[in-house]
Amino acid sequence: MSCRKSRPPSVAEKSLSLEEQQAKINDVRRMLGTKADKIPALCSDTAIIRYLRARNWNTKKATKMLDESLKWRLKYKPENIRWEDIAQEAETGKIYRADYHDKFGRVVLILRPGFQNTKSTELQIKYLVYCMENAIMHLNPEKDQMVWLIDFQGWTMSSISMKVTRETANVLQNHYPERLGLAILYNPPKVFESFWVLVKPFLEPKTYKKVRFAYSDDIQSQKIMEALFDMDKLESVFGGKNTAGFNYEAYAKRMREDDAKKSDIMNSGSSLPIIQSSVASQSHESELLASEQQSDSLGSDPCSEASDECELSSVDETASKVESIDSKTPVPTLTCNDVPNIEAAEPKEVH
Secondary structure, three states: OOOOOOOOOOHHHHHOOHHHHHHHHHHHHHHHHHHHHOOHHHHOHHHHHHHHHHOOOOHHHHHHHHHHHHHHHHHHOHHHOOHHHHHHHHOOOOEEEEEEEOOOOOEEEEEOHHHOOOOOHHHHHHHHHHHHHHHHHOOOOOOOOEEEEEEOOOOOHHHOOHHHHHHHHHHHHHHOOOOEEEEEEEOOOOOHHHHHHHHHHHOOHHHHOOEEEEOOOOHHHHHHHHHHOOOOOOEHHHOOOEOOOOOHHHHHHHHHHHHHHHHHHHHHOOOOOOOOOOOOOHHHHHHHHHHHOOOOOOOOOOOOOOOOOOEOOOOOOOOOOOEOOOOOOOOOOOOHHHOOOOOOOOOOOOO
């Protein structure tokens, strides 16, 4: 029996035709004026629409957000960060791009906050930006969002830096909008509930509602991990069969190779894929508009607007007991009635 908990899509996404969406894209570009010429790839249709979606299709808010990103990129120059600039930050494998995608073709970024090895906020953020740019460079042409797998082994409250947390939220939400499809927090300790209460005010609802909690001792969590990932490739710490673990030397080689490719692209005068959104073919547009109206698609926000709790959902209609932490109560066990069943893959972006 289907136990689908649905939420109506936002008015803008439900009612806007492709022509109306294009008109909003044009409005944003018009309001930006000559600023759009400074980084053309960031002001492409596919890039602008990410900012529109992040601001619920409000053109003024999206324009302001994109304008701030333009200023940030021109000043910070994230495309110029190279492995040698952040190699020390990477030594423990606290953040790294997995060498596999999920079953929906999304890039997987591994985060291990318990493996923090430095004190510099500036370098920690620089390494995060490097990892995001590298992950975006490897996005599937039709999947411009990624999955984060967050491993809590070794994590304690002493691992926390609120300064880094605030700056991380600022960079990811304001300069990489709509890049996160799903964040799975795996085996967070009980004490993390207190930290989650502190973190949530820094996060926009669209962001924290993409967070899911999973546990190795929960059968339904494991079923969902199996629905999302190839278990032969998934690391054993997340319940997979891959016991190889993080290899710094091998990862450094991969990153240097990616840096060389990035430099070749820049030297050729072509637009960097790390700046551009992935571009799907125009033939998918009609399918896209229909899929956007599905509120419970994997990687989107399946939760009620009135609730702070979200569920990790399975595409093969398995039930889940994976939920974000409520600020006042322990994580409850979900029943079938609490869990949406996913009948379609995540929606594609409008192009």
